Amino acid sequence: MSHHIIQSHGLCYTYPDGNKALREISFLITHGESVAIIGANGAGKSTLLMHLNGHIIPQTGTLRIGDYPVSKETAHHIRRSVGMVFQDSDDQLFMPTVFDDVAFGPLNLDFPHEEVEERVRKTLETVGVLHLINRPTHRLSGGEKRTVAIATVLSMTPDILVMDEPTSSLDPRSRRRLIELLKTFHHTKIIATHDLDMVFDLCERTIIMNEGAIIADGNSSDILNNKELLKKSGLEKPLRLQGCPVCGTEE
Amino acid sequence: MLLPFNCEDIISKIESTLFNLGYMDLLSYQDTPVHRLDSRIKLIVTLCFLLTVISFDRYEISMLIPFIFYPIYIIASANLPVAYLFKKVLYVSPFALMIGIFNPFFDDKIIITVFGIGITGGWVSFFSIMLRFVLTVTTVLALIGCTGFNNICYAMNRLGAPKVFSIQLMFLYRYIFVLAEETARVVRARNLRSFNGKGKGVKIYGAIAGSLLIRTINRAQRIHYAMICRGFNGDIKIFKSNNPGVADIAFFIIWIFLFIVFRIFNVPELIGGSVLRLIQ
Numbered sequence: 001m002s003h004h005i006i007q008s009h010g011l012c013y014t015y016p017d018g019n020k021a022l023r024e025i026s027f028l029i030t031h032g033e034s035v036a037i038i039g040a041n042g043a044g045k046s047t048l049l050m051h052l053n054g055h056i057i058p059q060t061g062t063l064r065i066g067d068y069p070v071s072k073e074t075a076h077h078i079r080r081s082v083g084m085v086f087q088d089s090d091d092q093l094f095m096p097t098v099f100d101d102v103a104f105g106p107l108n109l110d111f112p113h114e115e116v117e118e119r120v121r122k123t124l125e126t127v128g129v130l131h132l133i134n135r136p137t138h139r140l141s142g143g144e145k146r147t148v149a150i151a152t153v154l155s156m157t158p159d160i161l162v163m164d165e166p167t168s169s170l171d172p173r174s175r176r177r178l179i180e181l182l183k184t185f186h187h188t189k190i191i192a193t194h195d196l197d198m199v200f201d202l203c204e205r206t207i208i209m210n211e212g213a214i215i216a217d218g219n220s221s222d223i224l225n226n227k228e229l230l231k232k233s234g235l236e237k238p239l240r241l242q243g244c245p246v247c248g249t250e251e
Numbered sequence: 252m253l254l255p256f257n258c259e260d261i262i263s264k265i266e267s268t269l270f271n272l273g274y275m276d277l278l279s280y281q282d283t284p285v286h287r288l289d290s291r292i293k294l295i296v297t298l299c300f301l302l303t304v305i306s307f308d309r310y311e312i313s314m315l316i317p318f319i320f321y322p323i324y325i326i327a328s329a330n331l332p333v334a335y336l337f338k339k340v341l342y343v344s345p346f347a348l349m350i351g352i353f354n355p356f357f358d359d360k361i362i363i364t365v366f367g368i369g370i371t372g373g374w375v376s377f378f379s380i381m382l383r384f385v386l387t388v389t390t391v392l393a394l395i396g397c398t399g400f401n402n403i404c405y406a407m408n409r410l411g412a413p414k415v416f417s418i419q420l421m422f423l424y425r426y427i428f429v430l431a432e433e434t435a436r437v438v439r440a441r442n443l444r445s446f447n448g449k450g451k452g453v454k455i456y457g458a459i460a461g462s463l464l465i466r467t468i469n470r471a472q473r474i475h476y477a478m479i480c481r482g483f484n485g486d487i488k489i490f491k492s493n494n495p496g497v498a499d500i501a502f503f504i505i506w507i508f509l510f511i512v513f514r515i516f517n518v519p520e521l522i523g524g525s526v527l528r529l530i531q
Contacts, residue, residue, distance in 0.1 A: 053480055076482075084480045090429050091473040096401035096421055103490050108482030113490060136276060136401065138428040156481065 004031035004081075004159045004188050006052070010061035013047055021047040023212040025061070029205075031159075034189040036199040036220065039209035040234030045164075045192040048209070052162050052190065053082040066159070080109070083158030083187075087165040089145035093137040098124070098148050101137055105156040123155040124148075127181060143174025147181070160188040167195045196238035200224055208233050272427070275392075278331055279399030285329040289492070289499040290398045290406040296506050297394045303510045304386050309376045310362065313520060315383065317513045321506065322389045329397035336396070340388050347384035351377040400424050408489060418487050429470070434463060 011025040021044045029035050037045050050056040051063055054075030066081055068074040086092040095101035099120055106116045124130040127147050132140065140148060146166065153161065166182070167175045179201050182189065191203060199206055199220055206223045208216040210233045216223055223229065224238055236242075243249050279286070285293075300321055307314060326333060358373035395403065401421060408417040437459055445451050495503075512518070 055476055055479070079480055079482060084477075086473065086477055088473070091470060092477045094422065094425060094474050094477065096404075096425055100490060104478075104483075104488075105481035107488040107490065108484070116490065134280075138425060139273070139276070152481065 004066060005029065005064070006066075006160065006188070006190070007064045008051075008061070009063075011048075011051065011058050011063055012060045013051070013056060014059065021212050022051075025212075025214055027207060027214065027217060029188060029190065031188055032186060033205060034203045035191070036203035036206045037190065037192045037209060038194070038196065038199065038206060038233075038235060043209040043233070044212040045209055047212075049084070049162055049164055049190070049192055052160075053084050054078045080156070081159045083153030083156060083161050085150055085153055085161065085163040085166060087168060089142070089149040090138075092149040092152060093140075093145060096136055098129075098132045098135050098137060098140070098151075101148065102152050102155045105152060109156060119155050123151045126154065127151045141174075143170055143177065146170060146174070146178060150178075150181070158187065160190065161185065163189070163191045163193075165193055165195075166191060167193065167198050194235075196224060196235065197240055200238050200240060208235070210234070274335070275395055276399060278329075278396040279402070281330055281397075283329050283397070284498070285325055285397045287498070288502055289495045290402040291409055292495055292499040292503050293394060293398050294403060294406045294410065296503060297390055299507055299510055300390055301387050303514050304383055306514070307379075307383075309379060310372060312375065312379050312382060314513065314517050315379065315386065317518045318386055318510075320509070322386065322393050325390070325393040325397055329393065331393060331396045336389060336392050339392055340385060343388060344381075344384065347381060351380035354380070405489060405492070409492070414487065426470075430463070430467065433466060434459075437463065 006029040007027075009026050011022055012020075013022040014020050025044075025048065037048065039045055047056065051058060051070065052065065054070050054072075057072060057075075058070060063070040065078045068077050070078060093101050095104055102120045102123055103116050106119050111119065121130065121133070124133055127150055129144060129147050129151065132144060132148065137145070137148065150161075150166075167178060170178060175195075175198070179198055182202055189203070191199070193199060203220050205218065206216070206220040207214055208223065208229065215233060216226075216229055225241060227237060230236060300318070304315065304318055325331070326336065354377045355371060355373035358376060359371045361369035362372045362375060363370050398406070401424065404417045404421045404424070407420075408414060441450065441455060441459065
């Protein structure tokens with residue numbers, strides 16, 4: 001199934017102010033993989049994510065999403081297959097009600113209205129918030145907003161889900177619920193995050209970025225246990241893998 | 252905890268404004284026959300109501316009185332809180348007062364005499380303005396309360412209002428909550444670091460306004476990005492609602508008929524006349 005593959009080769013990007021955000025990024029993500037992209041602030045995670053749906057066009061190097069190379073001409077096709085979930089749900093939920101917001105994508109894809117309605121209901125049911133369908137988006141709680149934001153993307157039936165900090169500013173219960181929900185998806189998932197405990201639960205593979213370059217790419221449990229590597233990238237072991245501060249056990 | 256002087260005030264003011272905006276929203280989620288009516292029908296009937304009320308002669312009072320039935324009907328059957336709406340009407344009343352207050356001085360021709368006391372045209376037209384003001388503002392508030400701001404935007408759109416206009420209003424309404432919350436946070440942050448009246452000058456307000464503007468622009472950029480991600484290409488498509496049903500058409504016909512009757516016949520005079528005849 002070549003259309004779910006993401007392949008990057010020698011990807012570089014320099015911002016107009018001279019800031020080198022990406023340096024020679026190369027990776028291959030295959031269908032159904034769940035990959036975490038971690039790294040300190042300013043490591044280039046967001047810039048990379050913006051490449052993944054054609055918001056930024058590669059300056060040098062190539063990036064292929066499925067059958068298409070990312071370019072201005074193919075951006076439309078790429079956005080159809082890559083669903084992007086934003087860090088701030090208020091940016092993503094711009095329509096007045098949950099229904100309108102989830103219907104926004106399918107309407108733009110020119111589905112007939114009956115099907116749009118069916119899709120909206122089905123997606124909201126999948127993520128377990130069908131009861132919010134007629135609620136205005138600004139009246140949702142943080143956890144609800146995040147869930148609806150994911151629904152807005154799912155309603156377009158993307159093959160690949162790209163998420164920027166999906167668990168940030170969620171309370172523990174909402175966070176747990178979100179992780180359980182994401183576990184049920186069979187999409188290819190790319191998650192940029194600082195929540196390494198979530199990575200441990202959700203992603204079998206982890207890519208570490210540092211100053212715009214990939215410094216590690218491999219099995220999550222290996223990488224998340226490598227104290228030196230994490231320290232070098234401005235990160236720490238997931239709390240679960242650290243020693244217990246109460247009983248004083250070492251790792 | 253000791254808070255700098257006055258800061259609670261500003262925060263609570265912003266928050267209560269937000270709450271008030273949200274309260275109108277809450278009212279519109281009720282499920283009553285009036286709430287269930289098609290929003291386009293409600294909008295058209297309300298517009299007809301406004302036009303008819305405005306169309307009267309400036310000395311008209313008695314013919315305006317029957318029109319009170321429309322807002323009363325909406326408020327009663329949509330279960331809207333009368334005291335709350337009345338307060339809102341009072342808030343904006345200074346504007347109407349300013350328009351009408353000089354009439355009694357300029358127009359001092361006596362046009363009616365009640366119990367031997369002459370009433371000048373100025374006072375009559377002043378009361379007429381105030382009556383019209385109360386009628387129109389109450390009705391518009393009742394419309395928002397029983398329909399919801401967003402649905403009114405949709406209705407405008409469906410009735411052929413320019414999309415730019417209705418979409419702008421919709422976005423304005425969506426993000427006013429976000430902006431207000433952001434402002435409240437910035438103001439709170441400033442208050443917590445201002446002491447002895449220092450840090451509360453006009454200069455600071457300029458800086459705050461500037462930073463809010465930049466944040467807004469950044470957010471607008473992110474929203475645009477989010478829209479593009481979901482296939483936006485310059486045209487916002489809106490989900491079509493169903494066509495008006497029997498209840499909608501009945502509501503429309505009955506009220507429009509009543510407005511025409513109230514506009515052509517002086518109903519209070521007719522009723523008064525027939526009561527007098529009965530007594531005689």
